[in-house]
Structure formats: C-alpha cells, structure tokens
Amino acid sequence: MSTLRSALDELRMDDLSSLPSQALAARLDEIEHAGRVLEAERARGLAEVERRRMFAVDGHLSSAAWLAHRHGVSRSVAEGAVRRALALEQMPGVARAFGDGEVSASAVGVLAAAREAAPEAFVRSEEGLLDAARTMGLAELRATTDAWRIAADRERALQEEDRRHERRRLDLCPDLSGMTRVSGELDAEDGQVLISAIRAQMDAETRSSSRPDARTPTQRRADALGEICRAWLGSFARPSIGGERPHVVVTIDADALLDRSGAGRLEDTGPITPEAALRLACDADLTRVITQGGSQPLELGRRTKVVPPGLRRAISVRDRGCRFPGCGRPPGWCDCHHVRHWADGGETSASNLVLLCRPHHRTIHRGFGVQMVDGRPVFSRPDGSVIQDRAPPPT
Ligand SMILES: [Zn+2]
Ligand SMILES: [Zn+2]
16 A cells, blocks of 8 residues: 555656657556546445445444445445446456446446346356456447347336336426426437427428538537428418317407507517517418407407418419528518518518528528618618628529
8 A cells, every 4th residue: 555655655756747649648547547547446445344244333223324424435335336346246247347447337337226126137247247347338338238138128218218208297487587498308219309309390391501600519409300390380281279280379469469569478488578579470380359348359360471371382482481691581481571571561462572591580580681772671680781692693
C-alpha cells in the first residue's frame, strides 16, 4: 500500500502543460487502467466486509450503510459498489478481467445486470459475454446482452415486455402560461413508431428547404409532431364522431377580430392573441354563431371553408409551395394567407391569396409584410424594407 501511495505522489508531481498530447492521452489510458484495477480491489474488499458482516460491529444495518458512513459517499453510490462487489463474486471470469483492467466498470455493470436477469444461463455464457465486453462499445454491449437475455429466458423476457407495456402513459396538460406540457412513456414499439414518424417529418422538411434552419432540434421535433397531427386531422382517414370529424376549434368575437382587441380562445389550451386568431382564421372552416347578450347562442350558421378546395388547388398549382423568399416548402405544409385579411374586407380570390408554410405564416402575422404587386407577392421586413426574392418562379 505504501508503494501505491508513493506512486500516486510521483504522478501528481508531473507537469502536464509541457506533456505532448499523445503522451497525455497515454497517461490517461494508464490512469483508467489503474482505476479499474483499484475498483476491482475495492469490490474484492467489500465482498469480504459483507462476508464478515463487519458493518454490524459498528451498529450499521448493511455494508452499504457502513460504506456510506465511513467514506462520506451517497447511499446510492455505496449501494451500487456493494451490489457490484457481490455480483463480481458470482462472475469469476468477469472479476478476473476487471482486475486485469480489461473491462470498464460500466461494462461490469451491464454484465451484472445480465446475470441478475438470468443467473443460470449466465454461467454458461459468461466467457462469450465477457469477450463482447472486451471488444464492444457500451451501447453495443448493452444491445448484445439485451438480445442474450431474451434468448436466455424467453418467459421472463415476455413478462418484462408486458410490464413495460403496462407502464405506458401519455399526459397532456395545458398549463397557465399558455403552454401544453406533454410527458409520458411509450413501450418499445410505440416509441419506435413515434421516433420514426417525427424523424421522417423532419427529414422531409430538411429536404424540402434549401435554407439553413434557425430552429433548434428540440423545436423542430415539436413542430414535426404538430405537423403530423395537423395532417391527421386534415386527412379523410380519421374516424368521425357524432357525424363530425374531429378538428381544432378556435372561438373569437367577430368585432374583436375586426379591431384586434379581444383574445381568441382554443377549446382546450385557452386564450390566444388576436394575431394568432387572425392567422388561424386565414385558412380555416368557419361557423358563425350569433349570440345574445354575449354568450347565449341564438343561431348557428353552416360550416364553410374560408378558402374553397378548388381555389386552394389553384393557388397550390400557381405558387407550388411557400412563397416566402428562399423557402418553397411544399403545399401540404402551407396555409393560404389572405394578403388583406377577410376580416378587414379582403377578398378570398387568387389575387389576394398566397401560400405560406406554417413558420412563415406566423412570421407574416407578426410584423413582416406581404403585398401583391403585379400579381406577385412582395415581402418586407418589419422596418418596411423589401426582401429580395433571388429567383422568382416564371409566371
Ligand atoms: Zn394569414
Ligand atoms: Zn416558408
């Protein structure tokens, strides 16, 4: 032990700033190796503590409690160390390899979890799994032991799968700040479905636009989920409930829409600004409700599309996608924007409509401008300066 101390003291004397990078990396490799050997020794010692029940002498109830108290580490760290020590007792080959510094502590953890799942089968497979731990990265090793566990104990694997399936949940909570909190856990199958769908949506968006995307990855995932749900609500494949297909309902007072004074309201998620209500109203189905005294519905109008399907098709053919300079996202991801809003008396006609993708539609309703000049949209920044379209499509 005194040799170990003096070796460590010597190590601490080295000046690292003058060390060549290759030597620095080699030094870290050596430290990792020594750390594994020491960790294996700690495990051997802890197993001996457990065998002698040394903890009881000091009045502790377990080796983990004894260790946590003696070394001032957290209870969970101590429990992990003891669990690993006891597991290594049952995996002599792994213990030897760990002591020789051939496998990392993390890899030992993965192997210990595998043994715990199927102890008898592990005895037969220890050498093979140990070889995997020597050569594979941690993620690959985990995948390998997972596959081994399923093969080793089908019955248990099925039970575990059922347990995970039972744990599935999805919670959607509109909160007071106007955000909706989405949290949950999906089983492997539905998790993969969600990941694949969101990834496909994001890939398609990336391919459809040559512009660098200013959004963060987490914002892009959120947008992708919204687009997927919008597409589903807009498709004819969905079931109808009570003779009506489900849709998003926004309510706004007609006078408030005109003078931009009142807030709109989404059915479940609460108030939205008049700007957002106007944007949603640009290209929506409308139902007029005449009310008495502000709240009593007196008369319910027929639901009509603001932009009739034929006109929408014509605009899609003409614009071929989002017309914001440099964008061009395909028509399926676009709204028909009224250059002069219908609430202000703007016509729903080709000369007053322009296709905008969802992010750019939002931009236009939040300070950016668009005017029709000679039948072509001209976009401007909030300060009024014109955004040049680099390559206008031929008309
Ligand atoms: Zn609009
Ligand atoms: Zn766009």
